[in-house]
Structures are given as structure tokens and as C-alpha cells.
Amino acid sequence: MHALDIxxxxxxxxxxxxxxxxxxxxxxxxxxxxxEFGISQPAVSNHLRVLRDAxxxxxxxxxxxxxxxxxGERMAEAHAWLDTQLGFWTNRLDALDTELRRGFKExx
Numbered sequence: 136m137h138a139l140d141i142x143x144x145x146x147x148x149x150x151x152x153x154x155x156x157x158x159x160x161x162x163x164x165x166x167x168x169x170x171e172f173g174i175s176q177p178a179v180s181n182h183l184r185v186l187r188d189a190x191x192x193x194x195x196x197x198x199x200x201x202x203x204x205x206x207g208e209r210m211a212e213a214h215a216w217l218d219t220q221l222g223f224w225t226n227r228l229d230a231l232d233t234e235l236r237r238g239f240k241e242x243x
Contacts, residue, residue: 138213141189146172146182154192154205161194161201 142148146168153159153167165179183203186192190209194201 137216138189138191138209139216141185141191141209142213144182146174146179147186147191150182150186151191151205151210154203158202158204160197161203164203 142151149168149171150164153164161180161183164183165176168174168179168182169176183192183194187194187203190206192203193206194203196202
């Protein structure tokens with residue numbers, strides 16, 4: 136699955152934001168997501184599983200708790216794809232800006 140397919144969901148994006156600040160227990164993540172999105176604990180667990188299975192997060196057991204951490208490799212994949220798109224559009228928008236400025240100068 137493409138990295139952006141995973142990041143397209145707002146709940147998963149929020150989980151990534153939380154994990155980017157440091158490792159978190161699944162219970163802590165569930166509390167935040169339940170408060171913000173109003174979804175159940177099993178639904179949050181499903182989102183965490185998707186992130187883990189897709190390589191965006193790692194988890195480890197610490198006693199009775201499961202601790203999640205961010206896995207940067209897949210984020211790098213998403214970043215690389217975005218860079219290719221931004222380069223394309225930046226060049227096009229710069230060219231458009233140049234042409235618009237020329238048009239405004241000619242009208243004066």
C-alpha cells in the first residue's frame with residue numbers, strides 16, 4: 136500500500152503526529168483519539184494495527200502495556216514522493232508568476 140494511502144486518514148495522521156513527539160502507550164493514544172474523534176478503543180486499535188502493518192509504527196510490550204513508536208522509513212517514502220510533486224508544481228507556478236508579471240508590465 137502506498138504511504139499516502141495510509142496517511143490519507145485523519146485519525147492515522149493524528150496518531151503519526153502524536154508518535155512524532157515520542158513513544159506512547161496504546162492507552163494514552165486511545166484516550167487522545169477517543170476525545171478528539173469520538174471513536175471506540177477497538178477502532179483506534181485498528182488504526183494502530185494499520186500503521187504497524189504498513190511500517191509507519193513499531194510496537195513493543197512493556198508489562199501489560201503496548202508502547203508504540205514512529206518508524207521513519209515509510210515517512211521518508213512519503214516525503215520523497217511529495218518532493219517529486221512539489222518540484223513539478225514549483226517550476227510550473229514560478230513560470231506562471233513570470234508570465235503574469237510580464238503581462239502586468241505590458242498593460243502599463
